[in-house]
Amino acid sequence: MTIATTTTVESAMRRALDLAALGPAGGPNPQVGCVLLSPDGRVLAEGHHRGAGTPHAEADALAQLPPGTAAGATAVVTLEPCNHTGRTGPCAVALIEAGVARVVFALRDPYRLAAGGGDRLRDAGVEVVEGVLADEAAALNERWITAVVRGRPWVTAKWASSLDGRIAAADGTSRWITGDTAREDVHRRRAAHGAIVVGTGTALTDDPSLTARDADGSLLPDQPIPVVVGASDVPSDARLRSHPRPLLHVRDHDPDAVLAAIAEAGATSAFLEGGPTLVSAFLAAGLVDEVLVYLAPTLIGGPRLAIADLGVATISAQRRLDVRATRALGSDLLIVARPHHAGSPESFAAASAATRED
Known part of the structure; x- marks a missing residue:
């Protein structure tokens, strides 16, 4: 034969x-x-x-x-x-x-x-x-493998900011800092994650839908689970309540508890959309696997920073990242970075095989 x-x-x-x-x-x-x-x-x-x-x-x-x-x-x-x-x-x-x-x-x-x-x-x-x-x-299958090996969902943190690191003007307005091409890229990346996560502050202030949409506004086939973190109730008429998937409300600010709830819901990856308090908590806890920063060629100034306190008291404690990719999106720039010394997909594959031999 x-x-x-x-x-x-x-x-x-x-x-x-x-x-x-x-x-x-x-x-x-x-x-x-x-x-x-x-x-x-x-x-x-x-x-x-x-x-x-x-x-x-x-x-x-x-x-x-x-x-x-x-x-x-x-x-x-x-x-x-x-x-x-x-x-x-x-x-x-x-x-x-x-x-x-x-x-x-x-x-x-x-x-x-x-x-x-x-x-x-x-x-x-x-x-x-x-x-x-x-x-x-x-x-x-890097995210799935990582979730299996680490016992928690893969976490992507995303924000869009001006060149000086602001995500909104002093009055809180933020639509829109980046252009259409960058926002379309965000929606494609939302669809590639199992859950999309915001804090109650973002949920109540912005009333987001947290859906993944095509350029024409239609829903993409794959939709992440909408997750809200915080104690405040989400109104019954919030746009989140019309999401194709049921809302997961985690009334616990501890990042580990949030990820445990997301895993229990069946998601192996989470897309953090904001705001800065939520994202910073995950960064400070060392629970972010990838950072996506959409930079717009504009300056805003003021107090609305993309990231809050990370507990970095001295420069030697800074959180180093490795830039994995950069991409022009219209007039904006996407930077993809990961924690310094983060493992590669291949290393996680090798680790996965090793776990079966322990």
């Missing part, structure tokens, strides 16, 4: 990664894609995971084929096939029962309850190859 070549398998893995990216980000599940290859390297079927409760990528691909036609095939998957029964059955078992001869996956599953599919496949006589395009797969 012929076996699909390494080049063919890598090409299929790249396709599987593209398919995986079609699935929702920020929820309780990773983004996973699968391509089934015939022994001579032809694509038999493709699949990807569409969200909690839907068929996993492997099952989605197998469902495209008549019974028996996957016998002898190679399954190329971006994540180790799961080995547990949750809302769906174990993908490792589905592949064994379908007669798949070889399984190639990029990353070992860091989630202990689902891990072990590779070993189960080997025990059943299926050839297993792991680590193909592992770095690319780790980058795709």
